[in-house]
Amino acid sequence: MHGLFRWSSKWWPGVIPLVIFWAIAAWTSTEPLEADLAQRSTAALKDTVLNKRRISVAGRDVTLAAEAFSEDGRTGAVASVESVPGVRLVNDETRLVPEAQPFVWSAERDVVRVTLSGSSPLPASKGRLLEAARANLGGVEVVDGTTLARGAPPRFDNAALLLLDQIAKLKDGKITLSDTKVSLSGMARELGGREAVAAALKNLPEGYSVAANDVKAPPYIFQAYKDPVAVTLTLTGYVPDNNIHAALVAAAGRKFFKEKVVDNLKASVGAPAGFANAVVPALGALSRLSTGTLVVSDREVKLSGDALHEAAAVQIRAGLGKDFPQGWQFKPEISVKPPAAPVDATVCQQLFADLLGQARIRFESGKADIVADSAGLLDRLIETALRCPNTNIEIAGHTDSDGEEPSNQALSEKRAQAVTDYLVKAGLPANRFSAVGYGSTQPIAGNDNDQGRAQNRRIDFVVK
């Protein structure tokens, strides 16, 4: 032992090459060592969920900077890196992801894109929501502006996924999830979309509730266009159901005796209350115009076009709104068609005969009350009467042979008088018209079948 102590005094010269070795070893090994430790540390954190993770290595000291989603996750991450072989020290620069209070997540849709904003609980749910949004919205640009935060309510992912399904049903709008309260605003993409969203919200996960649902339905549109050139009535837009659809088309057929009805209507939910009760009289008013458009948008009825004479215009402007159910608005834009050129008595008679050949003035069964469906025909008869102002006209009432002749006679007279009164009310001079009832004495068809009897029940205009 003493010898060893003595010899050791002579060991120092070897220290000089040793220092050279050391310098070379340090020079060549530091960077590979650091790279190896960085790789091993990254591998050790593979299964740990962290945000903004940054690992830097100086010598054998690892600096770990990251945001963790729980205290356990944070300490676990530091411990994982400390346990990597070769690591001397871990400089712990980790912290917890900030807590959002309240935890707000929202999806907003405008014309070109959907923007996700607010907070997401974990990178995995952030990715899943973005993926789901892209899948649901096929083709629409999705911008993810969410930041990670703690404090999400339980079952957040399920709730957010359900809400993303709803954003696909909106044309524009915003859905906000604030803790467990859902608020929606905007416009549904299609009729029925609002109802579909409301129904889907019933499936929100337990604990979630709807604070405000201000999703609006798109306007419920019904349009009718009377084209005098093509002699068509084109119906487009929506009707509530097939029964009302059939009823509207039948009413159009009765009111528009000349025009062919082109039916492009589709059935859809979301109609305002009293839809049929407003649209049928509005179609009646349209039938009185020479050319015109009827637009029903939700509870607003716009009728524009040319009335055949001044009195008709006044009647339509003042009268139609009164027929509507409560809450409906009528916006008439009615002008009067310029008067047609005067004609002589022969032409006038021919025009009357043509009109009455196409349709008959119709009355309530057994009564002398003119039905509303005949308003369009009467307007045309008035327009024709205005073209031959110097003629006198006999309004001739006829019935079929059913019933007692005296009552038929009386009914034909009353009906002729009712028509005369209608014309006078429209502004024509009373002295031009004489109402005559012929009962069933002048049939134009056989009274032995329904069709013939229907032809015999008629009002004729005879120019004198």
Place this chain on the structure above:
Amino acid sequence: MAYLTTFYWGWLLASLLLGFAMGWISVVQHGEGVSKKLRWWLAALAAALVAAAVARVVPGRFGYWLDLGLIMFALYLWGCAVGSCLRDWVVSRSAPPA
């Protein structure tokens, strides 16, 4: 430490062999060695460096270099001790008895 030895065993072996060679020579070398007083100072310095390494007070790369240097130095000393003992044994065996 285990990690370092597996990572750089070549350099460590070189230190050991260098120490062995130095120890081998030192037994028969003539001339003055390091004085006793200086040796104590050097030992104190080495102890201080070891203490610094164990306490991990030197940060980053310097800390790593210190660790590496100390391990190489320890192996060097171990090599010296083994080399000296062996040489002494060889010399005493081959020398004629006094």
